[in-house]
Amino acid sequence: MIRIGHNPNTNMLPMFHFLDKNHPLIEAVIAEPTGHNAMLAAGEIDMAPISAFSYGEHWKDYAILPNLSVSTKGRVGSIILFSKVPLNDLDGLTIALTDASATSVNLTKIILHHYLGVIPHYLTMSSNLQEMFLVADAALLIGDAAIQSALLQPDCYIYDLGEEWLKLTGCSMTYAVWAFPKSLLSEREQEIRIIHKLLIEAKVKALCNMDDVILTCQTMLGGTRSFWAGYFAQFNYGLDSSLECGLNKYLGLCFELGLLPSRPVLEFWPKE
Known part of the structure; x- marks a missing residue:
């Protein structure tokens, strides 16, 4: 079983709404982003959508799951x-x-x-x-x-x-990436591949069924359908080369300003 950090905020719903949390390989652990940052670093969970900054702190030890992030180019709304x-x-x-x-x-x-x-x-x-x-x-x-x-x-x-x-x-901004310790690969490689596939499938299903996601948001926080449609329209839950560029810009500035001790390198697994 893979212990997965589950972020309960509405901006993460397209990641989690259709994910089968009863899947035999998944144990969901609910926390805010900083909670998942600390849990992953402490080995209390195996994988999570962590803060991009937290990846920068642990980049030598972590790998990023491809094509998964929380990013925008411009307005984020939250x-x-x-x-x-x-x-x-x-x-x-x-x-x-x-x-x-x-x-x-x-x-x-x-x-x-x-x-x-x-x-x-x-x-x-x-x-x-x-x-x-x-x-x-x-x-x-x-x-x-x-x-x-x-x-x-x-x-x-x-x-x-x-x-x-x-x-x-002039850059996009990536707020969270899906990461896991590279040490997990030696014994859980196949499980990580399966979880990655499940996460991608859940994301795609959510993006094709946003009315369901929006209804859940309205139940959680209120607001009109048009408000939530506009809110989610600005998000990109993938991680293409353009978003990588913005992420590298952010992490590079964190290093240059002394907020990080070393300049992070993005390492993805599975390789695409």
Whole structure:
């Protein structure tokens, strides 16, 4: 059996909605992205859609499953910096960072430090916009917490970090990749191949049946069908050469800014 990290956020539904979680090879373990990052590193799960940044931390030990990711070119809709002031005015102020993400936290730092020359103070806390705004001038939220807060139309500046990244770099942004320890290959190679095939099939089925996915999202968080259709239209759940280029740009900047100790290399398995 392969212990698979199951991310419950709506942006991951096209990965999981049609995946047979009762398959004899699958044991699903539910957690937020940072939880899966830590579990995979600790050997508590075998495979997960982890933060792209976490892959960068462990790239020498991990392999990436091909043609699976959570990516956008531009707007993402669920990685949002809510701010009381414009981005350029955050220098020296305080930003509350979600404790549920690694990729988005470091994307925020790249955008502010590297591109805008803005150096704020940071604190990390649970994802609650009202509580964050009590102690900070801006708040980074991801996933369903970001969507719910944005739907309430708070009286503040709202920055979609996918849009900001595209404006600054011209690149796509990959937020999560499916990864597993390369050490698993020595004894579980065939099982990994089977799981990879099941994940691809589930993704394809979801993308061909998005009405089912959208109905589930409405049940979870509300919102109109058109809102969710527009939300999912911006996502790419594959990982082609164009998306690889954006991912390499992000990981390279993380290294250059000292956020990662070495420059990551993308290694895929099974080879296509």
